[in-house]
């Protein structure tokens with residue numbers, strides 16, 4: 001692999017124009033590999049692929065390439081590396097941190113045409129999928145076998161996109177995040193080399209075999225290579241499931257209840273907190289009639305008797321903390337409605353405040369500090385005098401506060417940045433993180449340095465520069481280019 005000394009790198013990147021351009025010659029070279037139907041420079045495709053769900057503005061790539069195979073990806077990478085052209089992988093564009101924006105131009109590697117479910121090992125509880133397969137497609141495929149892939153960011157994200165952001169969702173309290181559920185990945189590196197992070201065809205449930213490359217690429221946000229295939233854990237669909245809702249007279253009481261439930265060792269499947277602004281938005285958007293108060297959504301799974309036992313204990317703890325309206329949803333349709341409303345929180349907030357620009361924080365803290373952190377967030381929003389719907393995967397100590405602003409009002413945008421920085425610093429002061437699941441992307445690059453400290457940050461830079469010496473993989477994300485030159 002090519003390595004350049006720092007001085008050479010600096011002079012190479014003296015100006016942004018040091019990256020190669022995707023001109024007609026490059027387009028034609030890429031066409032020769034993937035075929036003309038799989039490369040476009042149309043404005044609409046470029047804009048679409050330079051946008052995600054974040055508030056970061058669209059940064060369109062110069063061309064969008066849709067490879068059909070790993071060898072396509074590898075050959076395109078070789079061309080881009082030799083002409084020093086940025087490559088930005090794209091899953092389904094549901095990310096929240098501006099990860100797909102082409103800051104320095106280049107090629108978007110859009111993975112949606114690699115749609116094969118390579119294998120499902122029913123009795124081993126694992127599956128291997130190509131990069132374009134979404135979590136919904138995988139679940140539709142394996143449901144009849146009594147299996148599911150439980151990691152559930154609300155959107156229909158691609159499984160490999162989820163690997164790349166280290167995604168999780170409402171089920172993480174029971175099943176963990178992508179970090180605990182990825183067994184192996186095929187990755188194409190910047191120079192076109194194809195590797196399997198745990199060795200080709202390997203899918204052991206545990207391993208002590210060398211450095212954990214799988215976990216290096218999980219959460220790498222497209223900055224170290226293109227993930228072309230992932231082998232993930234599957235889980236059995238539980239025999240019985242019940243959901244419950246309870247509302248509280250204060251944020252403190254609701255979140256204290258979460259800590260108590262966890263301390264009792266109740267094996268919850270899900271426990272989500274929604275504040276009254278969020279319940280109000282959900283009532284309108286998802287046609288619910290819930291009391292507009294701090295509320296917990298809970299779910300229990302297991303055998304029918306086990307579920308009943310867990311639920312009764314949870315009810316006792318909720319009521320003991322002033323929880324009211326404790327109600328059950330055992331019917332599949334009722335539960336579906338509840339969790340659909342929860343997954344639609346983002347759209348509910350956007351619909352409630354039309355014309356406003358929304359941003360979501362993503363802090364996570366050790367659970368004993370959760371009540372203090374949520375209350376801090378609530379009060380900070382109060383001081384700012386802005387509506388701040390909060391929703392969170394509180395079983396993991398992770399929650400989101402949605403901040404709303406007028407897009408054209410620079411003062412409001414700055415206030416939001418200030419709010420989210422203060423909240424992140426508070427979480428870090430409790431031993432937590434600025435991001436539990438959305439990633440660093442563009443907006444949290446400085447917070448990353450504060451969080452991990454100089455030694456770990458320098459080590460991350462060494463990893464980045466060793467795997468991608470010409471800095472073509474999703475440049476400007478996670479680590480600012482200024483820190484790498």
Ligand SMILES: Cc1cc2c(cc1C)N(C[C@H](O)[C@H](O)[C@H](O)COP(=O)(O)OP(=O)(O)OC[C@H]1O[C@@H](n3cnc4c(N)ncnc43)[C@H](O)[C@@H]1O)c1[nH]c(=O)[nH]c(=O)c1N2
Pocket residue numbers: 052053088089090091092093094095096098099100111131152153154155157158159160161162163164165166167168169170221222223225226227228343344346347437438474477
């Ligand atoms: C309504 C709603 C609700 C939620 C969420 C989104 C939305 C719209 N999300 C966020 C989002 O779904 C999550 O970040 C996904 O992992 C993004 O997957 P995409 O396939 O859309 O990646 P997307 O295309 O957005 O890319 C995200 C990043 O990964 C990189 N990337 C994508 N595919 C790659 C590949 N094959 N190889 C290498 N890099 C690749 C990109 O370059 C980019 O940096 C979320 N998340 C979460 O963790 N928990 C949650 O609860 C939710 N909830």
Ligand SMILES: CC(C)CC(=O)C(=O)O
Pocket residue numbers: 154169342343345346360391400
């Ligand atoms: C913050 C949201 C917009 C997405 C998310 O992560 C969630 O709904 O849990």
Ligand SMILES: [Mn+2]
Pocket residue numbers: 168169393400437
């Ligand atoms: Mn979330």
